[in-house]
Amino acid sequence: MMHRRMLLGGLAAAPLLGATTARAQAFPSRDLLGVIQWGAGGATDVTGRAVTPHVEAALGQKIVLQNRTGGTGAIGLTYVHGLPSDGYTLLYGAENPLLYKVLNISRLDYTDFTPICLLARSVPVIVANKDKPWNSLKELVEDMRRNPGRIRMASTGPGGQAHVVSTMLASTGPFRHISIPFDGEGPGLTALQGGHADWMTVGSGAVAEHVRAGRVKALAVFNDAPLPSLPNVPPATADYPELARLMPWGSFYGVWAKKDIPAEAREKLVAAFRTGTANPQFTQLMTGNGNVVMNTSGAEAEAFLARWQSVTAWILQEAGAARTDPATLNIPRPS
Amino acid sequence: MTEQIGFFLLSWLDPSLLALTAAGTLAGIYIGAIPGLSVTMAASILISFTFTWEVNAALALIAGVFTGGVYGGSRSAILLNIPGAPAAIATALDGYPLARRGEAGVAIGLSTVMSVIGGFVGIIALAVAAPVISDFALLFAPRDYLLLAVMGLLLVGTMSGESLAKGLFAGALGVALGMVGLDPMTAEGRFTLGTVQLMAGIPYVAAMIGFFGVSEALVQLHNLRVKPVKQDVSRIVPPWHLVRKYLPLSLRSSLIGVVIGALPGTGGDIAALMAYDQAKRTVKNPSRPFGEGAYEGLIAPESANNAAVGGAYVPMLTLGIPGDAVTAVIIGALFIHGLKPGPMLMIETPHLFWFTVGNLTLANIFLLVFGLTGIRAFAKLVECPPSVLIPLILVLSVVGTYAIQNSVVDVYFMLGFGIFGYLLKMYGFQVGPVVLGMILGPMIDVSWRRAVISVGDDLGFFVEEAFASPLTLVLLAFMSFLLLSQVPFGALWRRLRGQPPG
CATH class of the missing domain: 3.40.190.150 (Bordetella uptake gene, domain 1)
Known part of the structure; x- marks a missing residue:
């Protein structure tokens, strides 16, 4: 019984001991x-x-x-x-x-x-399913204006990158599209490759390899200059110069x-x-x-x-x- | 070809990689067996730990932990009725009754062999058909995930026990519990009572430990004077004729495991549950009724969850898309080690593919060795008197729940669910459907909403698209068959005609 009490006493003292030594020593001591x-x-x-x-x-x-x-x-x-x-x-x-x-x-x-x-x-990259006809950001945005409520975007929920970038794009002139929330960039990108979504905005880190392999089509980088890792993808400002006031964003x-x-x-x-x-x-x-x-x-x-x-x-x-x-x-x- | 064999055998011939795979598998078995410690957690800790190592060593260790961990969950499920991991929930349904009959040794032996068979099916699928399987996995649209989840929920019917109505109630309760937290699509709080603790939802692992482990311990308090069942440990390695007899079931379940594992939205837990359901529907004369210690009810989920490991690697290695939470962490590890996980990985670093296949093969061989040794000591655990076993279960439950995310709130939830589960059991409700509802409810919720949002809320367009997709049609036909095959049309007809049933 004596032993147990001593042990408990020792345990109780331990944090105190730690606190005093932490104060005495320089940060970080643990x-x-x-x-x-x-x-x-x-x-x-x-x-x-x-x-x-x-x-x-x-x-x-x-x-x-x-x-x-x-x-x-x-x-x-x-x-x-x-x-x-x-x-x-x-x-x-x-x-x-x-x-x-x-x-x-x-x-x-x-x-x-x-x-x-x-x-x-990270720099947002606007990508589309590889079988879609669009070859530039402008073609995508104009198609959404022609066919309101038909084109599907994979999003990552309100306030997420895809949601904000599409809102920023709509500031160049309104369009209406379907926005399907996924659990994150990865699941969204998966749905895009399966054809369950038509386009989305993904961080450059998550999408670079998929673009390089030709699994998805990169339409634009949401930046005022091309990215070194995606040199052939034009900046969004090439089609919509007025977006520059919002950049850098991501x-x-x-x-x-x-x-x-x-x-x-x-x-x-x-x-x-x-x-x-x-x-x-x-x-x-x-x-x-x-x-x-x-x-x-x-x-x-x-x-x-x-x-x-x-x-x-x-x-x-x-x-x-x-x-x-x-x-x-x-x-x-x-x- | 010789080059590929060289990569395949890399970890077999290098003593340090061999040792790491062995150590990983052994550690994985124990990480898996302790409820609350998950493979995902272990893998992410290993990434920080192996940061300065060579990438091959880190991958060998993680492959071992993954393989061992998925299997390890069955240990505590069989012996204590606490699934060590969600993938072992289905294992507990027949595994624990086997232990109560004194067959814990046989159950562990059989689940080891079947896990290894499942593991090999997964590896073969990965090695032979990875690109085909990953393209197939991409075909699954939100509506198809919805159908899968609904099919999974039909399991409530097989898990209900004495009363279907009580089973439905328990399942619905689980679905409601699964809804707690921020809405995954709009970030709106649901049933959070304005508290931050509830914003992340109720962790279903905490609920699982409470409903299975603690409530079972409380039920045991009723028969403290009953002598524990003597465990028969004379035969640990299952006899060959038993393995051969169940091989077809194991292979069938493994195929389910590979496909469900390869789907980016589902993992070993759902694979095991669906395989259990499949076994219950297709096996005409089980060794015992399901739920009372049928070997079939143990074999199906154990084959499927280990086959899901190989399945999960399929989209990860071919497309850079994680098949489950663990492969998501492995993608992060590859990235930190300077590799480029993605569709080009197999083309630019082909050795990585065969190295992984070789590693997983090796890990499964070690699994067989480690799994079949030490069973005797484990099985004897159940022979402990209740005064030792019940506190042990409670301590393990508390520690395990705390380990999920170092949160005391989770422990309170777990204990609350334990007491609630005890009351449910006392009144003839099964706790299995509650956990099933918690896993599948949120999946049904988001899949349904995604499917409807995808068509701009246009029902005509929804039907049109569903009928244009062969995959959706097959799933729909299969689900209708499952439903209709269970409806007793004859009895219904007689009742309508006013005749007495008979």
């Missing part, structure tokens, strides 16, 4: 937890897992990664928000939280967090921590991620797959996020797809 908003094998997951080993080397501690999915990423974000602001928990996220308040998904979003590093962004992947973490921890994390993201192995991986490495933090990252949110929220509002008016959320109109 393993970190990285919560990934999206599922295993997805773009956020893969980008996060590819950069983390390089960051661990710079940080001198392990980052234990864990997928916490659901609620278009709101579950993972809320979970991290509920943990202590000690810098030991990171959120590996994507662009979605910037639209949570506009789409009434969650009351928490990135305003409660500070960006540690924006890792990379999914992006980054790492966040709670806003009120200690300044020392934030500086160490920012520096470690800057080094890790600059690792040539990671940059080659990203660019080879058609992504654009960002490696931005601090004010530059805040500005990027604010602009992205403003452009996207207002285009959804104009299309009637926003559930809360961005004006009431103090999201400024894009200038």
Whole structure:
């Protein structure tokens, strides 16, 4: 009996001991937890897992990664928000939280967090089923205007890349199409190849190999210049120059921590991620797959996020797809 | 050809790859056997872990874990009535009754051999017909997924036990539970009561552990004084005549497994359930009635879920499209290792294909070895007195549920479902249909809506398209047959004529 009491006493003391040593030692003195908003094998997951080993080397501690999915990423974000602001928990996220308040998904979003590093962004590619007659973005858009409500687009749900890009395209002049929500880019791309959808917008990373193999037809990249990984695909601005005001636009992947973490921890994390993201192995991986490495933090990252949110929220509002008016959320109109 | 054989034998001849495949398979069996620890989770942890390794080593390890893990789920399903993974739900239906009869050893031995046979069918399909199967899988439109899911839901009829009405109630309850969470198509909250915890839905693995494991433990409390059944462990390796007798059933089930596994929207869990249903419908004279310890009810799902492993690799290797959650993680692993998963993978890195085929073959051989050793000790587990076994089940259930996503809320759900499942069982409701409804309900929901959205809500266009597709017609005809073959027309006719049934 004595033994058991001693053991329990020792266990109870252990966290206290840990806390005092943590305070005495410099950050980070133990393993970190990285919560990934999206599922295993997805773009956020893969980008996060590819950069983390390089960051661990710079940080001198392990980052234990864990997928916490659901609620278009709101579950993972809320979970991290509920943990202590000690810098030991990171959120590996994507662009979605910037639209949570506009789409009434969650009351928490990135305003409660500070960006540690924006890792990379993907460029949307507009692709069609390979048997479809369209050979340019203009032909697709004009066909949708001629045949309203007949042409099928695979989407990834409200606020997703496909939904926003089609709304942006419709800002050049309205058209009506069928939008079928799938569970993600992968399932959408599968349906596209099976002929169950006619066109969709996919991140460059997910689609590059399918384009190269000729399984799908790339009509345009949603960018103001061609991509090095898809040099023969024209930019969307070639057909619709007015889209340039909305660019650059697309999914992006980054790492966040709670806003009120200690300044020392934030500086160490920012520096470690800057080094890790600059690792040539990671940059080659990203660019080879058609992504654009960002490696931005601090004010530059805040500005990027604010602009992205403003452009996207207002285009959804104009299309009637926003559930809360961005004006009431103090999201400024894009200038 | 010699080159391909070289790639095939790569992991057989390299001692370190051989050891990794063996270690992966062994680890997979235990990961699979512990409810809550999933192969998907193990594979994604392995990716971080094997980041600095050579890609072949990482793939060998993952292939082993995948093969072992899908099989491992049957262990806890047979011994404790807790399916270690969703793919083993169907295994529990007849496996656990076998253990209660003192045949746990035979059941594990038989499920091992049948899993390996299923595994080989999957590998052969992958090696011989991968491009054909993946093109076939692409043909499935949302309406076809709907038909598949509805066919799966017909299983409620075979899982209902004493009363069909009670089975239907349990199935409908499961469908309703499956609807909780953010609507996957509009991100609108459903039954979330405004809480974030419910936004991701109720994890059906937590429900599964509660309904099967905890509720069974509570039922056992009623017969604490009953002496545990003595387990017969004299014969572990199933006799050859038994294997030969069930080979046709195993092959049939394996084919179902390959196709369902290759479909990007379905995996080993649905494959096993459909194979179980198929067995129940086609086997005229089972060794015992289904649900009471029929060998057939064990063989069909175990062959199918391991065949689904090979099936899942088919679209992944040929098109870069994941066949299930685990292959989605493998695609991520290939990408991190600098390869380009996609339709060009087989053309640009052909060695990867044959390497994987060789690996899976090897993993299945190890599965046979590891699966058939140590059964005696495992089977004796069931002989433990209830005072040891019941707490063990409860602890395992709590730990396993917590491991799904380190969430205490899931543990509360699991315990709640355990108590609720106990009450259901006391009143003659089966818990199987609840879990079935939770798995298939959401699939029916999204497939139906996708199918209707696809035609712009135009019913005429829907019918026109459905009849233009041979695949839809075949599925529709098959489903009608399943339904009509179960309707007792004679009795209905007599009742209409006012004659007494007889």
